[in-house]
Amino acid sequence: MRLSAENAGQLPGDVSRPGYDRAQPVGIVHFGIGAFHRAHQAAFTDACMEAGEPGWMIAGVSMRSAAVAEQLNPQDGLYTLTVRSAGESRTRLVGSVAQVLVAGSDREEIVACLASPDCHVASFTVTEKGYCRKPDGSLDLAKAKDGFYPILSDALVMRRDAGLPGLSLLSCDNLSGNGKQLRRLMLEWIDSDAADLCDWFLGNCTTPDSMVDRIVPASSGADLDGLEQRIGMRDEGAVFTEAFTQWVIEDDFAGRRPSWQDHGVQIVSDVAPFETAKLRMLNGAHSLLAYAGQDRGHTFVHEAIADDQLRRLVQRLMIEEAAPTIAAGDGQDLEAYAEDLVARFENPALNHRLAQIAMDGSQKIGQRWLETLAIQQQRGSSCEAILTAIAHWLNHISGDAREVEDPQADALREVWQRPGLDGIVHAIFGTGGPLQSDWTPSQSDLAYINAQLQSLR
The missing domain is CATH 1.10.1040.10 (N-(1-d-carboxylethyl)-l-norvaline Dehydrogenase; domain 2)
Incomplete structure (x- = not known):
């Protein structure tokens, strides 16, 4: 039996489940929805909505492969997060992911999500190579055409033209000064593709630095089989991680954001x-x-x-x-x-x-x-x-x-x-x-x- 919204109520009593209504707006578009994101940002956001803070459902974006979409969409975006330490495992059901879109086939829908007045944050775990940098650190425009840059640029043009506020662009990747690097690279793309957007971007969007520390191994077939035996249903999107977690974010947002700080995130002046x-x-x-x-x-x-x-x-x-x-x-x-x-x-x-x-x-x-x-x-x-x-x-x-x-x-x-x-x-x-x-x-x-x-x- 495959995990889904319909049968989630049949999970064992020791698996905690979200109690909030998941039929609410997408407030975050996340590029690179792998296991790492699902073990930190999606989990913290789930905790915010469970505490009664609506409007922060996540639309995940896979840049190349449809694998995560094939894992999560048949499960209505639901997946389990299991914390493992020597001698025990604790599992919770995470409900903050609304859907997973694929950049190639779902481009227009991704742009629409980013351009929606409900959206306030675009976040990223695309790995170091996903920023398409040349060896000297500048943007490789040829590679960037296949990345998140043109999608985001098109959406920001639509927001500007509609009179909407800008977005907080939140990098969660292992780059020194990741927010500053994202800002510089995004400006290089905008300058080459939509130069008239530069002033609006600088005046309306922010790129806070952040740091995430949590070890998240790739889930193996044996992991999924063992979980299935324990909870009585198959979860193809299951994530397994350690108990330790740390997320530190620079206090520099363009507008609304979830109250992540109420659930262990550190909002600081210097990351x-x-x-x-x-x-x-x-x-x-x-x-x-x-x-x-x-x-x-x-x-x-x-x-x-x-x-x-x-x-x-x-x-x-x-x-x-x-x-x-x-x-x-x-x-x-x-x-x-x-x-x-x-x-x-x-x-x-x-x-x-x-x-x-x-x-x-x-x-x-x-x-x-x-x-x-x-x-x-x-x-x-x-x-x-x-x-x-x-x-x-x-x-x-x-x-x-x-x-x-x-x-x-x-x-x-x-x-x-x-x-x-x-x-x-x-x-x-x-x-x-x-x-x-x-x-x-x-x-x-x-x-x-x-x-x-x-x-x-």
Whole structure:
């Protein structure tokens, strides 16, 4: 029996269910409605409506694949969220998603949702590559044509022409200063496509920075089968996550928004310290585990962190290398954060696949590793844990160890062919390389990484 609005009342009593009327307006359009969004924003919004705050149903948008639409639309947008920790699982039914639209086939309906007076927020979890940036950070206009930019631009023109207020554009992706980057990139698109919209956009729309911290593994067939046995019906859109959740948002909205702060969201004046800690400590450690863990024969995060050698590297990366580069915010204890992260990585109930974290590394490691390297280099310090991680990433992108899922996979593989093993570090990270940054590998860095690579080859 497939989960739906008709049979949701048959769920077991230990599965909590929304009590609000779901036949209400869509107030949020969300681009990239994967498991990550459904484990945080959709869940927080569900809590707002359950507390009696109407008008915040979500229209989800899948940019390419219809997979999530096929999971959720037959279920009337309903899905279960299961929190897993060692020894227990708690499941709730989430009702905040009204429908899932697909950018290619449902473009006009998406534009109409965004242009509706009921809509106040457009939000995003499209991953780093979904912002269509060139290596120098500017917008790749050719790629952007297939992204969210033209859809959003058309809707904003309609709002302006109808005399409606602007939207809050809320990025929830792992980008440093994600709101500021979204604003800059959106302006680049508008300037190329609808230049007369620029002044209205600047005066009526906002792009608050935000940071989300919650580990959400991809749901496996075994996960879905086990849930079906427990609740008595099939949920193809089920999401499984950890107990910990943190969402920090800059207080910069164009108009109405849900009262997320009443349900644990932090609305602050400056997101940067929280965002930087997550990128450099949690995400940086995750990427280290992803590449080094697979090279050492591990499949899941909890297996990799149990490897004493990798555990020492993670602790060094977080405490000795990344934390000293972060200006902590009020009440932010970075040493305690590092301890909490290790405990979260150890959770055996999550089965967070290293291969999932390893995807799209070329879009991630700049913020996760290279920013820390650059700051520590300026201070005269080296970062052996991150340099070790880079060696494992280079081994990964060679394509010899395993399949590589990365938007630059072919280009990186081609670079591998030209200089050979001895020159690969400089070819990738040196002047003119595809991952050139403020960090310039020193001779000692080159020697260290090459030695590590030699041991892996």
